[in-house]
Amino acid sequence: MFFLDYLYYQFTNFYYYFEKDGTHKASGIILTCGMLSWNLIFLMIVFDRFYAKNLIPDNKYAMLLYCLPIILLIGLRYWKFTSYEEIREKVKSFSNTTKIIADILLILYVIISLPVFIYIAAYIGNHK
Template sequence: MILIDYLYYQIINFYKHFNKDGAEKGYGIVMTLGLPFLNLVFILMILDHFYGTKTLPSNKYFVLVYALPFILLLGLRYWKFTSYEEIKEKVQNLSKTTKMIADILLIIYATISLLGFIFFSLYLGSLKNTF
């Protein structure tokens, strides 16, 4: 099982805990697609800023074109081929130590991804928009 599968599983569990409306599958797919896409944009921002590769387009909405492979591959995977129940069975078969390690890795991955993206975006914004 890969970390993205575990991320999908935990996002759906989080959504089910607070909302009982049956939309957890769509929510899980969208949120699972969001984090790797933010990582891709973060890497492209770093390449653009430090190496001058000009990989990011000038229009911010064209960056969504980079999301299409994620939407197609991960979206189809979780919508058609791999279900929440299959991942739940795999997680239940894991030992308690493996679950704890996976939870810690997931928290570290999400925290570093989100905070790194936010702080680097703030850094770039402060460089370009000085008053």
């Protein structure tokens, strides 16, 4: 099991408390894909702006083509091959220290990912 599985598991658990109709698994997949896509776009913006690599196309909707493999692979993995129940059983077998470390890493990933992405995007948007 790797970090992406744990990320999907925690996002799905978060939505499980709000969506009792069984759509929490789809919400977990969407949020996991969204998080990874935002990180890819963030890296492309940083490389394009600070390293002048010209990764970003002129059309902003063409950026979605870069995210399409992430969306397809993650969606296929968690919808068809690896189920939420399998991941839940693996997480239940974790020791308490492993759960604490994984939770801390997950929280750091989300905290670093979203606000830094929004700040850098706003900074670059104001300076163009």
